[in-house]
Amino acid sequence: MAAMTAGVTGSYVGYIAQRAFLGKESRDRKLRATHTKAARRVTNELSVLRGPAMKLGQALSLQTGVIPDEIIQELSTLQMQAPGMHPSLVRAQFKTSMGAAPEEVFRSFEPEPFAAASLGQVHRATTTTGDAVAVKIQYPGMRRAIESDFQFFRTVASTTQLSRYIPESMVAELEQQILAETDYRREADNIDFFREQLRPLPFVTVPDVYRQFSSDRVLTMSHLNGEHLDRFLARRPSQRLRDTLGAHLMELFYFQLLGIEAFHADPHWGNYLFGPNGTVGLVDFGCVKSLPHEFVENLKTIFLYPGDRNSAEFRELLAKRYSLRGETIKPASLTALVRFTDGFIRRMYPPEPEKEHIPFDFSEATFLREFIDESTKMLRAKAALPEYIFWARAESGLFQTLHRLKARVRTSLIVRKYLGRRPGAARVGPR
Amino acid sequence: MTAKSASRSRRTARPAPAGRRARNKEAIKGRIVTAALALFQEKGFDATTAKAIARRARVAEGTVFNYFETKEDIALYFFGLEVDHAIAEVRANAALRRAPLEEKLFALVESQLEFLAPHQRFIGAAFIHALRPTSKLGFSVQAIDLRTRYLAFVQELIDEALPQNTGGIFGWLAPQVFWIYYFGILLYWLNDESESKQNTLALLDRSLKMGVALLEKGKA
Numbered sequence: 001m002a003a004m005t006a007g008v009t010g011s012y013v014g015y016i017a018q019r020a021f022l023g024k025e026s027r028d029r030k031l032r033a034t035h036t037k038a039a040r041r042v043t044n045e046l047s048v049l050r051g052p053a054m055k056l057g058q059a060l061s062l063q064t065g066v067i068p069d070e071i072i073q074e075l076s077t078l079q080m081q082a083p084g085m086h087p088s089l090v091r092a093q094f095k096t097s098m099g100a101a102p103e104e105v106f107r108s109f110e111p112e113p114f115a116a117a118s119l120g121q122v123h124r125a126t127t128t129t130g131d132a133v134a135v136k137i138q139y140p141g142m143r144r145a146i147e148s149d150f151q152f153f154r155t156v157a158s159t160t161q162l163s164r165y166i167p168e169s170m171v172a173e174l175e176q177q178i179l180a181e182t183d184y185r186r187e188a189d190n191i192d193f194f195r196e197q198l199r200p201l202p203f204v205t206v207p208d209v210y211r212q213f214s215s216d217r218v219l220t221m222s223h224l225n226g227e228h229l230d231r232f233l234a235r236r237p238s239q240r241l242r243d244t245l246g247a248h249l250m251e252l253f254y255f256q257l258l259g260i261e262a263f264h265a266d267p268h269w270g271n272y273l274f275g276p277n278g279t280v281g282l283v284d285f286g287c288v289k290s291l292p293h294e295f296v297e298n299l300k301t302i303f304l305y306p307g308d309r310n311s312a313e314f315r316e317l318l319a320k321r322y323s324l325r326g327e328t329i330k331p332a333s334l335t336a337l338v339r340f341t342d343g344f345i346r347r348m349y350p351p352e353p354e355k356e357h358i359p360f361d362f363s364e365a366t367f368l369r370e371f372i373d374e375s376t377k378m379l380r381a382k383a384a385l386p387e388y389i390f391w392a393r394a395e396s397g398l399f400q401t402l403h404r405l406k407a408r409v410r411t412s413l414i415v416r417k418y419l420g421r422r423p424g425a426a427r428v429g430p431r
Numbered sequence: 432m433t434a435k436s437a438s439r440s441r442r443t444a445r446p447a448p449a450g451r452r453a454r455n456k457e458a459i460k461g462r463i464v465t466a467a468l469a470l471f472q473e474k475g476f477d478a479t480t481a482k483a484i485a486r487r488a489r490v491a492e493g494t495v496f497n498y499f500e501t502k503e504d505i506a507l508y509f510f511g512l513e514v515d516h517a518i519a520e521v522r523a524n525a526a527l528r529r530a531p532l533e534e535k536l537f538a539l540v541e542s543q544l545e546f547l548a549p550h551q552r553f554i555g556a557a558f559i560h561a562l563r564p565t566s567k568l569g570f571s572v573q574a575i576d577l578r579t580r581y582l583a584f585v586q587e588l589i590d591e592a593l594p595q596n597t598g599g600i601f602g603w604l605a606p607q608v609f610w611i612y613y614f615g616i617l618l619y620w621l622n623d624e625s626e627s628k629q630n631t632l633a634l635l636d637r638s639l640k641m642g643v644a645l646l647e648k649g650k651a
Contacts, residue, residue, distance in 0.1 A: 086534040087526060089636050092541050096627035111526065140629035140636075217629075 085121060085139060087111035093140050097217040102135070105213060109135070115270075117284060119182060124223070132223040133210060134283075136184065140217075143182045150175045177265075181286040184219040190285040191221065197260045198282075203248045205281045224281035226273025229404060239406075244278040246362065246407020251414050252280060253398050257391075258300060258418040262290040265394045272401065289391070294324045300419050302341065304351040304412060309342040336377055344374045349412045356413045362399070363406035371399060460498050462488040464512075467505045468550055476502065476556035503567040506557050507574060509550075514581045517542040521588075532592035532646075533639040536585070540613065540635055544620055544628075555621050582606040593646065605646055612642070 085093065090111060094102045102109040106125040113121035120138040127133055154171065180186055188209045195206040205224055213220035227235075237245075249272075256263035264271070266287040273281030298321045305314055318337055322329040329337070348360055348367070375392060402409065466487035470479040479502065485492040499505045520542040521527060527535055547554055561568035568574055585606045593602075616638075620631040 083637070083640075085636070086530065086537070088530070088534050088538040088541065089632065092632055093629065096629055096632070139633065141625060141633035144625060144630060145633070 083139065084113070084116070085137070089140075090121075090123065090137055093137055094135075094218060096140075097215045098213070106133075106135075117286075119286070120217075125220070127210070127213070131210075133213070134207070134221050134223050135213070136219040136221070138182065138184065138217040143179060146175075146178055146182065177287060177289070183216050184214060185216050187219055187285050188214055190288045193262075194260075194264070194282070194285060194288075197262075198252075198255070201248075201252060201255055203279050204252055205279060207281075207283065221283075224273050224283060226275045226279065226281040228270060229272065229274065229401065232274040233404065239408075241276075241278060242405045242407050243359070243409065245274060245280070246402050246405050246409040247414065248278055248280050249398060249401060249405075249407075250409050250411060251417070252282075253394070254415050254418050257291070258296060258303075258415075261293060261296045262288060263391075263394055265289040265391075266397070289394075292324070295321060298324065303415055303419060304349060305341075306351045309338055309346070314338070314341075340374050340378055344370055349415055351412065356416070357410060359408035360411045361408050362402035363408075365403075368399060368403055371396065459488075459490060459494065460508075463490065463495055463498055464505060464509060467502070468509060468553065471553035471556070472550055476506075476553055476560065501567065503560065504573070506553075506560075506568060507571070507577065510557075511573075511577055513543055513546045514577060516546050518581075518584050521584075531643070532588060533636075533643040535588050535592070536609070536639050536643070537635055539585070539588070540616060541632075543613075544617075544631070547617075551621060554617070558618070558621075578610065582610060585609050589646070592643075608642075612638070 090113075091101055094105075098105060102123075102125065107128050107130070109125040110123050113123050115122040115134075117136050119142050120136055123135045123137065125133050125135050150171070188211065191206060191209050195208070198204045198206055205226075207221035207224050210220040210222070253263070264282060264285060264287070266284060271282065271284040273283065275281065298317065301317055302314075302321075305317070307314065315334055315338060318334060318341070319329055350356070350358070375396075463484060467479065467484045470483055470487060474483075481495050481502070482492050484505075485495045488495070499508065517539050521535060521539050524538065527538055530538075557568060560566050563569075583606075586602075589602065589605050616631070616635060619634060620628060623631045625631075
């Protein structure tokens with residue numbers, strides 16, 4: 001029985017296929033028409049594999065550059081979106097998880113969602129004590145759907161172009177991460193972890209978790225104020241405010257990466273809420289990545305490396321990052337990495353202290369293109385570690401947000417703040 | 432009526448008001464059904480005897496037969512309650528009035544499953560019984576009546592949502608197809624081992640969306 005219906009119920013792919021079936025055809029057709037021939041082949045492969053593969057596809061597309069920008073855009077919006085739940089399904093799913101209907105648990109509960117979330121949707125509610133909360137509810141059966149998709153993905157990927165680009169270790173990393181995202185209890189732990197760790201940054205707000213109204217499939221959090229990027233930009237914020245926000249976002253990123261050694265790896269602009277004074281509210285902690293301490297220490301020595309980046313010493317530092325993981329990097333890959341660090345990275349993060357006060361202008365369109373091109377070369381040279389999937393995803397999310405903000409940011413000044421910073425003594429990272 | 436209760440009613444000076452008598456009868460019937468369902472769940476449908484039901488319901492064995500000829504009649508009565516309950520729930524839910532068809536059908540099936548949830552073992556047995564040629568659960572007058580009542584409501588929901596479908600071959604076929612679909616869902620639900628049977632919710636949601644989309648395309 002289970003095997004018989006697996007195709008209908010047990011596949012994340014099916015959710016998205018269903019979306020297409022239910023009237024998105026015209027949009028898809030339009031999209032397909034814009035593809036180049038080469039892109040079409042890969043995108044078709046990806047479109048069969050939507051869902052988690054979409055996430056993988058996004059990481060891949062950013063790094064291979066095979067897929068045109070507009071498609072990347074499309075991929076990133078489709079990614080991890082479960083189908084919408086109507087009020088009756090929301091109620092049923094809430095009941096199976098919490099043992100009571102939403103209206104029995106809350107003073108008020110809006111049956112229509114106000115936001116889509118990874119794997120589900122978010123509803124406004126008020127607790128019996130009058131607190132405004134956001135209740136995230138997961139679409140039923142996600143775990144199994146994702147598992148069977150990965151099974152399918154492995155079968156298909158091994159017979160197609162995809163496996164040439166994606167090593168199994170990356171697929172495994174991705175599967176583990178996405179499966180972890182289906183457990184909202186873990187996300188609640190992540191929220192608690194980040195609220196504690198991000199305290200030193202006064203401009204960041206992280207919601208409170210209401211454990212008594214949460215489970216593995218329901219997550220109740222305090223409601224955060226602020227606006228999504230589009231709304232925020234529609235108010236035509238001043239350049240100064242945009243620069244402030246840009247600096248805040250960048251500091252938030254490097255504080256996490258170098259200070260906490262764990263980061264919110266889904267900095268899609270939907271997960272930020274911007275306040276009028278440049279505050280940043282963070283939501284959706286499903287995708288959180290911890291980095292090995294040695295890896296971060298190594299990163300600190302490489303970042304803003306002042307000397308000759310073609311020197312043997314620098315190459316050794318780079319190679320060490322791989323040997324830490326028990327991997328060896330080929331000389332050709334190492335050369336590609338050196339070129340990336342000496343070119344793109346150096347321009348974006350100038351190591352010379354006298355250049356620290358010259359802001360990097362993220363409004364330029366060329367830098368994003370260059371970032372994608374350079375990352376592609378890295379991947380082609382097989383210089384990517386599994387950590388890079390999420391890092392690259394987080395970084396490209398950040399860059400795209402900064403670009404849309406047209407922010408000017410003193411990048412190196414911010415990074416340098418955290419190069420010397422020792423990570424917190426107790427390493428109780430997010431799970 | 433057993434001799435004992437008959438003699439008691441004869442002794443009564445004045446017959447009880449019709450309303451109260453009917454209520455009494457309903458109460459006894461309810462006790463029998465509750466007792467039977469508990470036993471079906473504990474001991475299984477086949478292993479449950481009329482004697483055991485009577486003992487559990489604290490009535491005479493003959494009383495059980497007064498209300499229900501066979502165990503299958505108890506089952507049919509229970510399924511009747513289930514259908515009426517689900518229809519009433521959907522009708523009473525004001526929020527559903529403007530909902531799309533797939534949501535109304537979802538709410539209907541979901542409230543049926545919720546009603547059936549404590550009796551899964553018995554539902555499984557009833558399934559097997561229904562397949563026997565002599566079973567009342569399959570094609571007896573009562574069973575057909577029950578199905579007609581249920582499908583009339585499904586038809587009503589469909590007509591309400593897709594008035595242009597009324598009268599067409601698709602409009603006529605849809606409830607019949609839904610009946611078969613419902614049994615597929617029921618079978619899946621019985622075998623669903625996911626936590627809180629959430630895979631059934633997913634299947635129900637997605638298949639209904641698909642089905643309604645097909646129905647809408649069919650009208651063109």
